[in-house]
Amino acid sequence: MAYGAEHFRVVSKEAEIVQEFFKKQDVTYMWRPFTVGTEYTSHGSLSIVVAPSNDQRKKMRRVVASEVSNPYRLCWLLEKRFKEVDNFVCFVHNQCISGAVVDVRVVVRQYCGKVIRKMMFKKIYFGEGKKDGGAGVKEEEDINSPFTMLSVMYAFCLFDYMPSLRRSDLNGHEQIMKEAIKIVNKCHDPIIDERVRAWREGKKKEAEDLLAILLSIKDSKGKPFLSAEEIKAQAAV
Structure with missing residues:
Protein backbone atom coordinates (compact mmCIF):
# COMPACT_ATOMS: atom_id res chain seq x y z
CA MET A 1 0.00 0.00 0.00
CA ALA A 2 1.15 3.54 -0.63
CA TYR A 3 0.21 6.63 1.33
CA GLY A 4 1.87 9.64 -0.24
CA ALA A 5 5.58 8.94 -0.53
CA GLU A 6 5.46 6.13 2.03
CA HIS A 7 4.98 2.46 1.10
CA PHE A 8 3.79 -0.18 3.56
CA ARG A 9 3.65 -3.96 3.33
CA VAL A 10 0.92 -5.72 5.26
CA VAL A 11 1.49 -9.39 6.10
CA SER A 12 -1.34 -11.41 7.57
CA LYS A 13 -2.19 -15.07 8.08
CA GLU A 14 -5.77 -14.37 9.13
CA ALA A 15 -8.22 -15.54 6.46
CA GLU A 16 -10.80 -12.90 7.38
CA ILE A 17 -8.34 -10.05 6.88
CA VAL A 18 -7.19 -11.46 3.54
CA GLN A 19 -10.80 -11.73 2.37
CA GLU A 20 -11.35 -8.15 3.46
CA PHE A 21 -8.53 -7.02 1.17
CA PHE A 22 -9.30 -9.19 -1.85
CA LYS A 23 -13.10 -9.31 -1.78
CA LYS A 24 -14.83 -6.62 0.25
CA GLN A 25 -12.29 -3.84 -0.32
CA ASP A 26 -10.97 -5.01 -3.67
CA VAL A 27 -11.75 -1.76 -5.49
CA THR A 28 -9.79 0.24 -2.92
CA SER A 45 -7.30 -0.52 -20.45
CA LEU A 46 -9.36 -3.35 -21.95
CA SER A 47 -7.71 -6.25 -20.09
CA ILE A 48 -7.91 -7.15 -16.41
CA VAL A 49 -4.21 -7.32 -15.56
CA VAL A 50 -3.21 -3.66 -15.67
CA ALA A 51 -6.51 -1.84 -16.07
CA PRO A 52 -7.45 0.75 -13.42
CA SER A 53 -10.48 0.12 -11.22
CA ASN A 54 -13.39 0.87 -13.53
CA ASP A 55 -16.39 -0.85 -15.10
CA GLN A 56 -14.23 -2.47 -17.77
CA ARG A 57 -11.99 -4.09 -15.17
CA LYS A 58 -15.02 -5.35 -13.26
CA LYS A 59 -16.39 -6.84 -16.46
CA MET A 60 -13.15 -8.62 -17.34
CA ARG A 61 -12.62 -9.75 -13.76
CA ARG A 62 -16.05 -11.38 -13.78
CA VAL A 63 -15.24 -13.15 -17.06
CA VAL A 64 -11.83 -14.40 -15.91
CA ALA A 65 -13.08 -15.53 -12.50
CA SER A 66 -16.14 -17.36 -13.78
CA GLU A 67 -14.93 -18.72 -17.13
CA VAL A 68 -11.12 -18.90 -17.17
CA SER A 69 -9.49 -19.40 -13.78
CA ASN A 70 -12.08 -21.54 -12.01
CA PRO A 71 -11.22 -25.06 -10.73
CA TYR A 72 -13.16 -26.79 -13.50
CA ARG A 73 -11.23 -24.95 -16.21
CA LEU A 74 -7.88 -25.69 -14.58
CA CYS A 75 -8.71 -29.40 -14.53
CA TRP A 76 -9.98 -29.19 -18.11
CA LEU A 77 -6.59 -27.85 -19.23
CA LEU A 78 -4.55 -30.24 -17.10
CA GLU A 79 -3.81 -32.64 -19.96
CA LYS A 80 -2.47 -29.82 -22.13
CA ARG A 81 -0.12 -28.73 -19.35
CA PHE A 82 1.08 -32.28 -18.70
CA LYS A 83 1.81 -32.79 -22.39
CA GLU A 84 4.01 -29.71 -22.45
CA VAL A 85 5.87 -30.96 -19.37
CA ASP A 86 6.74 -34.12 -21.32
CA ASN A 87 7.84 -32.03 -24.31
CA PHE A 88 9.92 -29.84 -22.00
CA VAL A 89 11.74 -32.82 -20.48
CA CYS A 90 12.32 -34.28 -23.95
CA PHE A 91 13.76 -30.99 -25.21
CA VAL A 92 16.17 -30.66 -22.27
CA HIS A 93 17.19 -34.30 -22.73
CA ASN A 94 17.94 -33.71 -26.42
CA GLN A 95 20.00 -30.65 -25.53
CA CYS A 96 22.05 -32.63 -23.02
CA ILE A 97 22.66 -35.49 -25.46
CA SER A 98 23.84 -33.11 -28.17
CA GLY A 99 26.27 -31.48 -25.75
CA ALA A 100 24.62 -28.07 -25.99
CA VAL A 101 24.66 -25.68 -23.06
CA VAL A 102 21.22 -25.52 -21.42
CA ASP A 103 20.33 -21.94 -20.53
CA VAL A 104 17.81 -22.44 -17.72
CA ARG A 105 16.24 -19.01 -18.12
CA VAL A 106 15.68 -19.46 -21.86
CA VAL A 107 14.37 -23.01 -21.46
CA VAL A 108 11.92 -22.08 -18.71
CA ARG A 109 10.69 -19.08 -20.69
CA GLN A 110 10.09 -21.29 -23.70
CA TYR A 111 8.23 -23.83 -21.59
CA CYS A 112 5.97 -21.16 -20.07
CA GLY A 113 5.29 -19.71 -23.51
CA LYS A 114 4.38 -23.12 -24.93
CA VAL A 115 2.01 -23.89 -22.07
CA ILE A 116 0.25 -20.54 -22.44
CA ARG A 117 -0.04 -20.88 -26.23
CA LYS A 118 -1.33 -24.44 -25.90
CA MET A 119 -4.03 -23.39 -23.45
CA MET A 120 -4.93 -20.19 -25.27
CA PHE A 121 -4.63 -21.12 -28.95
CA LYS A 122 -4.36 -24.94 -28.92
CA LYS A 123 -0.98 -24.66 -30.62
CA ILE A 124 2.59 -24.17 -29.48
CA TYR A 125 4.11 -22.80 -32.67
CA PHE A 126 3.19 -19.73 -34.71
CA GLY A 127 5.59 -20.80 -37.42
CA GLU A 128 7.90 -23.77 -37.72
CA GLY A 129 9.53 -25.05 -34.57
CA LYS A 130 12.97 -26.59 -34.39
CA LYS A 131 13.54 -30.30 -34.91
CA ASP A 132 14.82 -30.71 -31.36
CA GLY A 133 11.54 -29.33 -29.95
CA GLY A 134 12.84 -25.84 -29.34
CA ALA A 135 11.08 -22.59 -30.14
CA GLY A 136 11.33 -20.99 -33.54
CA VAL A 137 11.99 -17.33 -34.31
CA LYS A 138 8.35 -16.23 -33.92
CA GLU A 139 7.97 -18.10 -30.64
CA GLU A 140 11.13 -16.54 -29.21
CA GLU A 141 9.90 -13.08 -30.19
CA ASP A 142 6.49 -13.78 -28.67
CA ILE A 143 7.88 -14.87 -25.30
CA ASN A 144 10.58 -12.18 -25.11
CA SER A 145 8.24 -9.29 -25.92
CA PRO A 146 6.18 -9.50 -22.68
CA PHE A 147 9.38 -9.37 -20.63
CA THR A 148 10.41 -6.28 -22.58
CA MET A 149 7.04 -4.70 -21.82
CA LEU A 150 7.31 -5.57 -18.14
CA SER A 151 10.72 -3.90 -17.94
CA VAL A 152 9.26 -0.49 -18.85
CA MET A 153 5.59 -0.82 -17.88
CA TYR A 154 5.94 0.95 -14.54
CA ALA A 155 9.39 2.44 -15.04
CA PHE A 156 9.70 6.14 -14.30
CA CYS A 157 8.54 8.09 -17.32
CA LEU A 158 8.35 11.87 -17.21
CA PHE A 159 5.35 12.24 -19.50
CA ASP A 160 3.24 10.00 -17.26
CA TYR A 161 3.24 13.07 -15.02
CA MET A 162 3.51 15.71 -17.75
CA PRO A 163 1.46 14.50 -20.76
CA SER A 164 2.52 17.52 -22.80
CA LEU A 165 5.99 15.98 -23.11
CA ARG A 166 4.72 12.72 -24.58
CA ARG A 167 5.65 13.59 -28.15
CA SER A 168 9.30 13.91 -27.18
CA ASP A 169 9.52 10.36 -25.70
CA LEU A 170 12.64 11.44 -23.84
CA ASN A 171 13.66 8.03 -22.48
CA GLY A 172 12.35 5.99 -25.42
CA HIS A 173 9.86 3.97 -23.36
CA GLU A 174 6.93 4.53 -25.69
CA GLN A 175 8.91 3.35 -28.70
CA ILE A 176 10.01 0.23 -26.80
CA MET A 177 6.39 -0.54 -25.89
CA LYS A 178 5.21 0.06 -29.45
CA GLU A 179 7.73 -2.38 -30.89
CA ALA A 180 7.07 -5.04 -28.23
CA ILE A 181 3.27 -4.96 -28.52
CA LYS A 182 3.58 -4.91 -32.32
CA ILE A 183 5.39 -8.26 -32.17
CA VAL A 184 2.74 -9.74 -29.85
CA ASN A 185 -0.08 -8.49 -32.08
CA LYS A 186 1.66 -9.86 -35.17
CA CYS A 187 1.63 -13.34 -33.61
CA HIS A 188 -1.79 -13.28 -31.94
CA ASP A 189 -4.08 -11.16 -34.12
CA PRO A 190 -4.26 -13.43 -37.21
CA ILE A 191 -5.25 -16.40 -35.04
CA ILE A 192 -7.83 -14.44 -33.06
CA ASP A 193 -9.32 -12.73 -36.13
CA GLU A 194 -9.67 -16.05 -37.95
CA ARG A 195 -11.27 -17.70 -34.91
CA VAL A 196 -13.65 -14.77 -34.33
CA ARG A 197 -14.79 -15.00 -37.93
CA ALA A 198 -15.30 -18.76 -37.66
CA TRP A 199 -17.38 -18.44 -34.48
CA ARG A 200 -19.46 -15.56 -35.81
CA GLU A 201 -20.21 -17.53 -38.99
CA GLY A 202 -21.11 -20.65 -37.02
CA LYS A 203 -18.23 -22.74 -38.38
CA LYS A 204 -16.86 -23.25 -34.87
CA LYS A 205 -19.06 -24.20 -31.92
CA GLU A 206 -16.94 -26.46 -29.74
CA ALA A 207 -14.71 -24.96 -27.04
CA GLU A 208 -11.23 -26.45 -27.36
CA ASP A 209 -9.10 -23.79 -25.68
CA LEU A 210 -9.33 -20.57 -23.69
CA LEU A 211 -9.77 -18.48 -26.82
CA ALA A 212 -12.86 -20.50 -27.69
CA ILE A 213 -14.16 -20.05 -24.13
CA LEU A 214 -13.87 -16.27 -24.42
CA LEU A 215 -15.60 -16.34 -27.79
CA SER A 216 -18.43 -18.55 -26.54
CA ILE A 217 -19.56 -16.18 -23.76
CA LYS A 218 -22.87 -14.52 -24.59
CA ASP A 219 -24.74 -11.61 -23.05
CA SER A 220 -28.40 -11.58 -22.04
CA LYS A 221 -29.41 -10.96 -25.66
CA GLY A 222 -27.42 -13.91 -26.98
CA LYS A 223 -24.75 -11.72 -28.56
CA PRO A 224 -20.96 -12.06 -27.98
CA PHE A 225 -20.14 -10.64 -24.56
CA LEU A 226 -16.55 -9.73 -25.48
CA SER A 227 -15.36 -7.80 -28.50
CA ALA A 228 -12.41 -8.92 -30.59
CA GLU A 229 -10.29 -6.11 -29.12
CA GLU A 230 -11.09 -7.17 -25.56
CA ILE A 231 -10.06 -10.74 -26.36
CA LYS A 232 -6.84 -9.55 -28.00
CA ALA A 233 -6.04 -7.41 -24.97
CA GLN A 234 -6.58 -10.32 -22.60
CA ALA A 235 -4.51 -12.69 -24.76
CA ALA A 236 -1.65 -10.19 -24.94
CA VAL A 237 -1.02 -10.31 -21.20
Whole structure:
Protein backbone atom coordinates (compact mmCIF):
# COMPACT_ATOMS: atom_id res chain seq x y z
CA MET A 1 0.00 0.00 0.00
CA ALA A 2 1.15 3.54 -0.63
CA TYR A 3 0.21 6.63 1.33
CA GLY A 4 1.87 9.64 -0.24
CA ALA A 5 5.58 8.94 -0.53
CA GLU A 6 5.46 6.13 2.03
CA HIS A 7 4.98 2.46 1.10
CA PHE A 8 3.79 -0.18 3.56
CA ARG A 9 3.65 -3.96 3.33
CA VAL A 10 0.92 -5.72 5.26
CA VAL A 11 1.49 -9.39 6.10
CA SER A 12 -1.34 -11.41 7.57
CA LYS A 13 -2.19 -15.07 8.08
CA GLU A 14 -5.77 -14.37 9.13
CA ALA A 15 -8.22 -15.54 6.46
CA GLU A 16 -10.80 -12.90 7.38
CA ILE A 17 -8.34 -10.05 6.88
CA VAL A 18 -7.19 -11.46 3.54
CA GLN A 19 -10.80 -11.73 2.37
CA GLU A 20 -11.35 -8.15 3.46
CA PHE A 21 -8.53 -7.02 1.17
CA PHE A 22 -9.30 -9.19 -1.85
CA LYS A 23 -13.10 -9.31 -1.78
CA LYS A 24 -14.83 -6.62 0.25
CA GLN A 25 -12.29 -3.84 -0.32
CA ASP A 26 -10.97 -5.01 -3.67
CA VAL A 27 -11.75 -1.76 -5.49
CA THR A 28 -9.79 0.24 -2.92
CA TYR A 29 -6.65 -1.89 -2.74
CA MET A 30 -6.40 -3.24 -6.29
CA TRP A 31 -6.21 0.13 -8.01
CA ARG A 32 -3.52 0.32 -10.69
CA PRO A 33 -1.96 3.49 -12.07
CA PHE A 34 -2.53 4.30 -15.73
CA THR A 35 0.75 4.81 -17.59
CA VAL A 36 1.88 4.86 -21.19
CA GLY A 37 3.14 1.32 -20.66
CA THR A 38 -0.18 0.00 -19.39
CA GLU A 39 -2.01 1.81 -22.18
CA TYR A 40 -0.19 -0.21 -24.83
CA THR A 41 -0.15 -3.47 -22.87
CA SER A 42 -3.89 -3.46 -22.15
CA HIS A 43 -4.97 -2.06 -25.54
CA GLY A 44 -6.33 1.03 -23.81
CA SER A 45 -7.30 -0.52 -20.45
CA LEU A 46 -9.36 -3.35 -21.95
CA SER A 47 -7.71 -6.25 -20.09
CA ILE A 48 -7.91 -7.15 -16.41
CA VAL A 49 -4.21 -7.32 -15.56
CA VAL A 50 -3.21 -3.66 -15.67
CA ALA A 51 -6.51 -1.84 -16.07
CA PRO A 52 -7.45 0.75 -13.42
CA SER A 53 -10.48 0.12 -11.22
CA ASN A 54 -13.39 0.87 -13.53
CA ASP A 55 -16.39 -0.85 -15.10
CA GLN A 56 -14.23 -2.47 -17.77
CA ARG A 57 -11.99 -4.09 -15.17
CA LYS A 58 -15.02 -5.35 -13.26
CA LYS A 59 -16.39 -6.84 -16.46
CA MET A 60 -13.15 -8.62 -17.34
CA ARG A 61 -12.62 -9.75 -13.76
CA ARG A 62 -16.05 -11.38 -13.78
CA VAL A 63 -15.24 -13.15 -17.06
CA VAL A 64 -11.83 -14.40 -15.91
CA ALA A 65 -13.08 -15.53 -12.50
CA SER A 66 -16.14 -17.36 -13.78
CA GLU A 67 -14.93 -18.72 -17.13
CA VAL A 68 -11.12 -18.90 -17.17
CA SER A 69 -9.49 -19.40 -13.78
CA ASN A 70 -12.08 -21.54 -12.01
CA PRO A 71 -11.22 -25.06 -10.73
CA TYR A 72 -13.16 -26.79 -13.50
CA ARG A 73 -11.23 -24.95 -16.21
CA LEU A 74 -7.88 -25.69 -14.58
CA CYS A 75 -8.71 -29.40 -14.53
CA TRP A 76 -9.98 -29.19 -18.11
CA LEU A 77 -6.59 -27.85 -19.23
CA LEU A 78 -4.55 -30.24 -17.10
CA GLU A 79 -3.81 -32.64 -19.96
CA LYS A 80 -2.47 -29.82 -22.13
CA ARG A 81 -0.12 -28.73 -19.35
CA PHE A 82 1.08 -32.28 -18.70
CA LYS A 83 1.81 -32.79 -22.39
CA GLU A 84 4.01 -29.71 -22.45
CA VAL A 85 5.87 -30.96 -19.37
CA ASP A 86 6.74 -34.12 -21.32
CA ASN A 87 7.84 -32.03 -24.31
CA PHE A 88 9.92 -29.84 -22.00
CA VAL A 89 11.74 -32.82 -20.48
CA CYS A 90 12.32 -34.28 -23.95
CA PHE A 91 13.76 -30.99 -25.21
CA VAL A 92 16.17 -30.66 -22.27
CA HIS A 93 17.19 -34.30 -22.73
CA ASN A 94 17.94 -33.71 -26.42
CA GLN A 95 20.00 -30.65 -25.53
CA CYS A 96 22.05 -32.63 -23.02
CA ILE A 97 22.66 -35.49 -25.46
CA SER A 98 23.84 -33.11 -28.17
CA GLY A 99 26.27 -31.48 -25.75
CA ALA A 100 24.62 -28.07 -25.99
CA VAL A 101 24.66 -25.68 -23.06
CA VAL A 102 21.22 -25.52 -21.42
CA ASP A 103 20.33 -21.94 -20.53
CA VAL A 104 17.81 -22.44 -17.72
CA ARG A 105 16.24 -19.01 -18.12
CA VAL A 106 15.68 -19.46 -21.86
CA VAL A 107 14.37 -23.01 -21.46
CA VAL A 108 11.92 -22.08 -18.71
CA ARG A 109 10.69 -19.08 -20.69
CA GLN A 110 10.09 -21.29 -23.70
CA TYR A 111 8.23 -23.83 -21.59
CA CYS A 112 5.97 -21.16 -20.07
CA GLY A 113 5.29 -19.71 -23.51
CA LYS A 114 4.38 -23.12 -24.93
CA VAL A 115 2.01 -23.89 -22.07
CA ILE A 116 0.25 -20.54 -22.44
CA ARG A 117 -0.04 -20.88 -26.23
CA LYS A 118 -1.33 -24.44 -25.90
CA MET A 119 -4.03 -23.39 -23.45
CA MET A 120 -4.93 -20.19 -25.27
CA PHE A 121 -4.63 -21.12 -28.95
CA LYS A 122 -4.36 -24.94 -28.92
CA LYS A 123 -0.98 -24.66 -30.62
CA ILE A 124 2.59 -24.17 -29.48
CA TYR A 125 4.11 -22.80 -32.67
CA PHE A 126 3.19 -19.73 -34.71
CA GLY A 127 5.59 -20.80 -37.42
CA GLU A 128 7.90 -23.77 -37.72
CA GLY A 129 9.53 -25.05 -34.57
CA LYS A 130 12.97 -26.59 -34.39
CA LYS A 131 13.54 -30.30 -34.91
CA ASP A 132 14.82 -30.71 -31.36
CA GLY A 133 11.54 -29.33 -29.95
CA GLY A 134 12.84 -25.84 -29.34
CA ALA A 135 11.08 -22.59 -30.14
CA GLY A 136 11.33 -20.99 -33.54
CA VAL A 137 11.99 -17.33 -34.31
CA LYS A 138 8.35 -16.23 -33.92
CA GLU A 139 7.97 -18.10 -30.64
CA GLU A 140 11.13 -16.54 -29.21
CA GLU A 141 9.90 -13.08 -30.19
CA ASP A 142 6.49 -13.78 -28.67
CA ILE A 143 7.88 -14.87 -25.30
CA ASN A 144 10.58 -12.18 -25.11
CA SER A 145 8.24 -9.29 -25.92
CA PRO A 146 6.18 -9.50 -22.68
CA PHE A 147 9.38 -9.37 -20.63
CA THR A 148 10.41 -6.28 -22.58
CA MET A 149 7.04 -4.70 -21.82
CA LEU A 150 7.31 -5.57 -18.14
CA SER A 151 10.72 -3.90 -17.94
CA VAL A 152 9.26 -0.49 -18.85
CA MET A 153 5.59 -0.82 -17.88
CA TYR A 154 5.94 0.95 -14.54
CA ALA A 155 9.39 2.44 -15.04
CA PHE A 156 9.70 6.14 -14.30
CA CYS A 157 8.54 8.09 -17.32
CA LEU A 158 8.35 11.87 -17.21
CA PHE A 159 5.35 12.24 -19.50
CA ASP A 160 3.24 10.00 -17.26
CA TYR A 161 3.24 13.07 -15.02
CA MET A 162 3.51 15.71 -17.75
CA PRO A 163 1.46 14.50 -20.76
CA SER A 164 2.52 17.52 -22.80
CA LEU A 165 5.99 15.98 -23.11
CA ARG A 166 4.72 12.72 -24.58
CA ARG A 167 5.65 13.59 -28.15
CA SER A 168 9.30 13.91 -27.18
CA ASP A 169 9.52 10.36 -25.70
CA LEU A 170 12.64 11.44 -23.84
CA ASN A 171 13.66 8.03 -22.48
CA GLY A 172 12.35 5.99 -25.42
CA HIS A 173 9.86 3.97 -23.36
CA GLU A 174 6.93 4.53 -25.69
CA GLN A 175 8.91 3.35 -28.70
CA ILE A 176 10.01 0.23 -26.80
CA MET A 177 6.39 -0.54 -25.89
CA LYS A 178 5.21 0.06 -29.45
CA GLU A 179 7.73 -2.38 -30.89
CA ALA A 180 7.07 -5.04 -28.23
CA ILE A 181 3.27 -4.96 -28.52
CA LYS A 182 3.58 -4.91 -32.32
CA ILE A 183 5.39 -8.26 -32.17
CA VAL A 184 2.74 -9.74 -29.85
CA ASN A 185 -0.08 -8.49 -32.08
CA LYS A 186 1.66 -9.86 -35.17
CA CYS A 187 1.63 -13.34 -33.61
CA HIS A 188 -1.79 -13.28 -31.94
CA ASP A 189 -4.08 -11.16 -34.12
CA PRO A 190 -4.26 -13.43 -37.21
CA ILE A 191 -5.25 -16.40 -35.04
CA ILE A 192 -7.83 -14.44 -33.06
CA ASP A 193 -9.32 -12.73 -36.13
CA GLU A 194 -9.67 -16.05 -37.95
CA ARG A 195 -11.27 -17.70 -34.91
CA VAL A 196 -13.65 -14.77 -34.33
CA ARG A 197 -14.79 -15.00 -37.93
CA ALA A 198 -15.30 -18.76 -37.66
CA TRP A 199 -17.38 -18.44 -34.48
CA ARG A 200 -19.46 -15.56 -35.81
CA GLU A 201 -20.21 -17.53 -38.99
CA GLY A 202 -21.11 -20.65 -37.02
CA LYS A 203 -18.23 -22.74 -38.38
CA LYS A 204 -16.86 -23.25 -34.87
CA LYS A 205 -19.06 -24.20 -31.92
CA GLU A 206 -16.94 -26.46 -29.74
CA ALA A 207 -14.71 -24.96 -27.04
CA GLU A 208 -11.23 -26.45 -27.36
CA ASP A 209 -9.10 -23.79 -25.68
CA LEU A 210 -9.33 -20.57 -23.69
CA LEU A 211 -9.77 -18.48 -26.82
CA ALA A 212 -12.86 -20.50 -27.69
CA ILE A 213 -14.16 -20.05 -24.13
CA LEU A 214 -13.87 -16.27 -24.42
CA LEU A 215 -15.60 -16.34 -27.79
CA SER A 216 -18.43 -18.55 -26.54
CA ILE A 217 -19.56 -16.18 -23.76
CA LYS A 218 -22.87 -14.52 -24.59
CA ASP A 219 -24.74 -11.61 -23.05
CA SER A 220 -28.40 -11.58 -22.04
CA LYS A 221 -29.41 -10.96 -25.66
CA GLY A 222 -27.42 -13.91 -26.98
CA LYS A 223 -24.75 -11.72 -28.56
CA PRO A 224 -20.96 -12.06 -27.98
CA PHE A 225 -20.14 -10.64 -24.56
CA LEU A 226 -16.55 -9.73 -25.48
CA SER A 227 -15.36 -7.80 -28.50
CA ALA A 228 -12.41 -8.92 -30.59
CA GLU A 229 -10.29 -6.11 -29.12
CA GLU A 230 -11.09 -7.17 -25.56
CA ILE A 231 -10.06 -10.74 -26.36
CA LYS A 232 -6.84 -9.55 -28.00
CA ALA A 233 -6.04 -7.41 -24.97
CA GLN A 234 -6.58 -10.32 -22.60
CA ALA A 235 -4.51 -12.69 -24.76
CA ALA A 236 -1.65 -10.19 -24.94
CA VAL A 237 -1.02 -10.31 -21.20
